[in-house]
Amino acid sequence: MTQSPHSGAAQASSPAPRRSPFWPTGLPAEAHIPRTSLVYNVEAAARRYPGKTAIQYFSRAIRYAELHAQIERMAGYLQRACGVGPGDRVLLYSQNCPQFIIAYYAILRAEAVVVPANPMWLTDELAHVAGDSGARVAFAAAELYERLAPLHGEALPHVIVHDYADMLPEPAQEADGPSVPAWLRERAPLSARAPAGCTLVRWQDAEAAGLAPLPHAAGFDTLCMLAYTSGTTGHPKGCMHTHGTLMSAAVGSQIWRSNTPEAVFLSVAPMFHLLGMQNGIHAPLYLGATIVLLPRWERALAADMIERYRVSNWGAPPAMLVDFFSQPGILERDLSSLAFLGGGGAAMPDAVANMLQERFGLGYVEAYGLTETAAFLLSNPRQRPKRECLGIATFGVDARVIDPHSGAELPQGELGEIVASGAQVMRGYWRNPEADAETFIEIDGKRFLRTGDLGFIDADGYFFMRDRLKRMINASGFKVWPAEVENLLYGHPAVHEACVIAAKDARRGETVKAVIALKPGMQGRDEAGAEQIMQWCRERLAAYKVPRLVEFVEALPKSGTGKIQWRALQEAENAAPARAVE
Structure with a gap:
């Protein structure tokens, strides 16, 4: 194993990444990624398509x-009024809104480092991330x-605060567009005063200062974001991303999907998370495309936006799509x-x-990535996707399956760690060499990330993924992957x-054990009883896998990104006493 970020000599002499024989027709073997900062993407789009x-919104x-x-104006305020310099960390704490995107790129324009914060976090969670990152400036929604x-x-x-209503x-x-939810019109009172020697400024006042930023010198290899993991094994850890790591994933995904500047993206997945950030901000801004923005998930409003603004691209977790396509009247939209x-x-x-394909003629293209990989790593080819599949290795990616204990590479078909x-x-975890040592392994002279x-x-x-490394049920020695x-x-x-736990x-x-939310109207139906569902499973699964x-x-508990929180259900179950189950 290695703790070093990378070794140029080892990388240069190592074997080239392996490619699937079903590499998408018409795609190059290598994607040429711009060697610029992300900020240049907005500057270029503004010059090309100013109107x-x-x-x-x-x-x-x-x-x-x-x-x-x-x-530009907000970057100038950060530098000249808040003293933000290259490499300084700036907290960004908000739900989806235009200010989130502007603040994100203003931080980058100031050559600082964005620290996205989950808007569901409370004070103690914020304290850990603010303290660990060393952030001295924050953007925050007034609420x-x-x-x-x-x-x-x-x-x-x-601290610079913004109201969603301001944009x-x-x-x-409103008659010219979808109805605005009432909660967005509400303005949060801000009666607090900044502590002595500190500043508390409203967004519009910071922008009105009209301060020009310094020349931009950040580049491809400049650190630009600390994305904190969900903390399932303790305190969240900060993943160090550069302009280049984010650019490689954002640009590669758009070449892979053959998108153009005329694409219209629905951006509703939370932007603090890599799925929403890459698919809802960085990728469309690189293209010079249009972002149709929703602050939070509302399925009827999403349908209005898709219809009215002719949305062409939508990246979303499965749970969100299940909810969207099960809403009343969706067949008439x-x-x-x-x-x-x-x-x-x-x-x-x-x-x-199957339902998406049969009822709506829409294929679902699954992809795979992590916070540690800037989201885009593996993806199904659009012309030849496979169901319940992560896809193939994309541009420049070398992905393998190893024995999680020995580190030895496994042959096709054998289950191991990706x-x-x-x-x-x-580049690694922020100020956490111990986590780096556990997460990276060297194979054939190359530094590989262990995904878990x-x-x-x-x-x-x-x-194909079967489960998390630590999410396995051992039933009398038989392994069951939930x-x-x-x-x-x-x-x-x-x-x-x-959700199976x-x-x-x-x-x-x-x-x-299966924790189930039934479809509307199915409660109390004969076929929806616990024994009936277990019998249905017995007809389709090996006996030891049957709930x-x-x-x-x-409803099942979900995170801010729409993922089902299996860990919360598992922890609640762990607190229950053991019983003998027939």
Whole structure:
């Protein structure tokens, strides 16, 4: 194993990445990634398409020239009023809104480092990330400032707050666009005063200062973002990304998908997360495309936006798409503009993929990535996707499957840990060499990231994931991977969502438990009972994989990114006493 970021000599002499025999027709073997900072993408788009809509926020259209000018002014404020210099970390704490995008690129323009914060975090979680990153400046939505306020002081002296309502169209203009939710019109009171020696400034006042930024010198290899992981094994860790790692994934994904500047992206996945950030900000701004922006998930509003603004591209987690396409009246909506539907974060159940294809003529293109890989790593080719599949290694990516204990590479078809090397892989964890030592391994002179995901490669070079390395149920010595059982359950006509966890069993050690949310109207139906669902599974699964326990809930818990929080369900189950299950 190695803790060093990379070794140029080793990389140069190592074997070239292996390619699937089903590499997409018409795509080059290598993608030429711009050797510039991300900021240049907005500058170039503003010069090329100054009057084109960059961000559609309900009926408010923000043109590229306006977007670029706002980024410049806010970057000038950061540098000249807040003392932000190259490499300084700046916290960004907000739900999706135009200010999120402007603040993100203003931080980059100031040659600083963005620290995205989950808007669901409370004060203690914010304190860890602010303290670990050393951020001294923060952008925060006014509605969230109360949680940040205890940190506002000597360690975090400067805070710039914004209201979502500030970028909305005037009420008189709403007739020209989708209805704005009432909560967005509400302005959060800001009666607090900044502590002595600190500043608390509203967005419009910072922008009105009209301060010009210094010349931009950041480049491809400049650190630009610390993305904190979800912290499933302790405190969240900061993944160090450069302009180059983010650019490699964002640009590579658009070449892979053959997107053009005329694409229209629905941006509703949370922007603090790499899926929403890359697909909803960096990729469309690189293209000079249009972002149709939603602050938070509302399925009826998403349908309005797709219809009205002719959305062509939508990247979303499966749970979001399941909810969207199950809403009343969806068959009557005009979704004909949708040309690409894809995402990752969890496997798309085969039954749902079939429904999308049969009812709407939409294929779902699954891809795979991590916070540590700037999202885009593996992807299905658009012309030849496989179901419940991560896809093949994309431009410059060397992905393999190894024995998680010995590190030895495994042959096709054998289950092991997926590892990957590529230009989009983070430089390491922020100030955490111990985590680097656990996460990186050297193979054939190259530095590979250990993903912690179990999978295998088929004869065509496609990768399939079976589960997380640590999410395995051991039922009397038989290994059960929850994802396999969950995918089957999604095919049951009464099941809306399912999560499979381990339950303590006094005789078997562990047994399989399914936590299920039923489709509307299925509660109390004969075919939707616990025993009926278990019998349905017995007809389709090996006996040791069949759920022995079924619990019904109104809805499964989800994270801010739409992922089902299996860990929360597992921890609750772990607290229950063991019982003997027949």
